[in-house]
Amino acid sequence: MALRFVCVETVHDTEDAKDDKRYDYMYVEEQPQRYKPYRQRHTGKPGPGAEVSLDLQFPDAYSWTLIFVGQRQHLFKFRYAGQEWYSLRRAHVLQFDAPLPFTSGRMIYEWSGKVWVDAENFNILKVEATPGNQEDRIQRELAAYRKSPRFLSFAMGHKPAGARYTVTFLNEFHDLSLPDQADFLQFAVDLDGAEQWGGQLTLRYNAYQFFNIDARDIMLKPAG
Numbered sequence: 001m002a003l004r005f006v007c008v009e010t011v012h013d014t015e016d017a018k019d020d021k022r023y024d025y026m027y028v029e030e031q032p033q034r035y036k037p038y039r040q041r042h043t044g045k046p047g048p049g050a051e052v053s054l055d056l057q058f059p060d061a062y063s064w065t066l067i068f069v070g071q072r073q074h075l076f077k078f079r080y081a082g083q084e085w086y087s088l089r090r091a092h093v094l095q096f097d098a099p100l101p102f103t104s105g106r107m108i109y110e111w112s113g114k115v116w117v118d119a120e121n122f123n124i125l126k127v128e129a130t131p132g133n134q135e136d137r138i139q140r141e142l143a144a145y146r147k148s149p150r151f152l153s154f155a156m157g158h159k160p161a162g163a164r165y166t167v168t169f170l171n172e173f174h175d176l177s178l179p180d181q182a183d184f185l186q187f188a189v190d191l192d193g194a195e196q197w198g199g200q201l202t203l204r205y206n207a208y209q210f211f212n213i214d215a216r217d218i219m220l221k222p223a224g
Contacts, residue, residue, distance in 0.1 A: 005027075005209060006025065007024075007207055007209070008022060008023070008024065008025065009023045009039065010203070010204045010205075010206075012201070013200075013201050014199050014200045022042035023039040023042050024040050024041075025205065026038040026039075027060075027062045035063070037062070039054065056106065057104070057106070057163070058106070058165045058184045060106075061167045061182045061205065064115070066108070067096070067108060067124075068124075075099045076096045076099055076109075077096065077099070078096050080094060080095075081093040081095050083119065086116050086126055087168075087170055089120070090119040090120070091118055091119055091125050091126075092116070092119055094117065095113070096112060096114070096115065097112045098112045098131075098132025098133070100132070105163075108129075112131075112132050113127060113128045113129030114127070114128050114129075115127050123169065123175075123176060124177065125177060126166070127166065128166050129164075129165045129166075130162070130164055130165070134163075138160045138162055142189055145157045145159060145160060145189075155191060159190065160188065161198065162188075163184065165182070165183070165184050165185075166182070167179055167181070167182045168181050171208060173208060179205050180205055180206070181205070183203075185198075185200045186199050186200070
């Protein structure tokens with residue numbers, strides 16, 4: 001079942017910076033409270049097209065709207081981190097820990113980070129996340145990398161690698177905040193522990209359209 005909204009998703013990859021991809025984007029409920037993104041090539045013309053699959057290493061932006069659903073809250077360990085101003089809004093900041101080990105990275109349950117919640121209407125404003133236990137893993141891999149054999153002055157082992165993921169919810173529809181951008185940044189760590197930029201993928205969302213349904217029912221559908 002497709003939730004009755006569509007928007008345009010633009011994907012910008014620094015590896016191919018001159019060839020942005022645009023998709024018509026929907027969020028589809030495969031099973032009760034189990035969702036997946038649906039994409040087709042954006043042509044600007046009416047009518048259905050063939051589904052396009054993207055092999056992403058991070059959760060879909062809309063997955064984060066489920067983090068506070070009643071039957072899922074207990075999966076995370078939340079800690080209150082205070083209040084901050086974000087995008088001219090006063091926000092509550094909550095830290096959360098990944099309840100599952102990091103594998104594919106496609107589920108929000110594999111990530112730890114912070115979520116900014118609007119203090120007035122309790123909409124999500126921003127999520128910043130890293131793979132669960134990433135800092136500890138990088139420190140272990142860095143120790144092994146420093147002990148690896150060297151050729152001249154070059155370490156022959158594998159550099160530790162990491163990622164950061166940010167989603168902002170600054171598209172407004174009535175009293176809702178909807179995703180406007182997601183950024184996935186990859187990096188490696190050198191012998192000195194400094195980060196080396198490894199590429200970035202940016203997904204932007206605009207041109208939202210809703211069809212004969214209350215938007216709040218879409219985004220805040222109670223768990224069944």
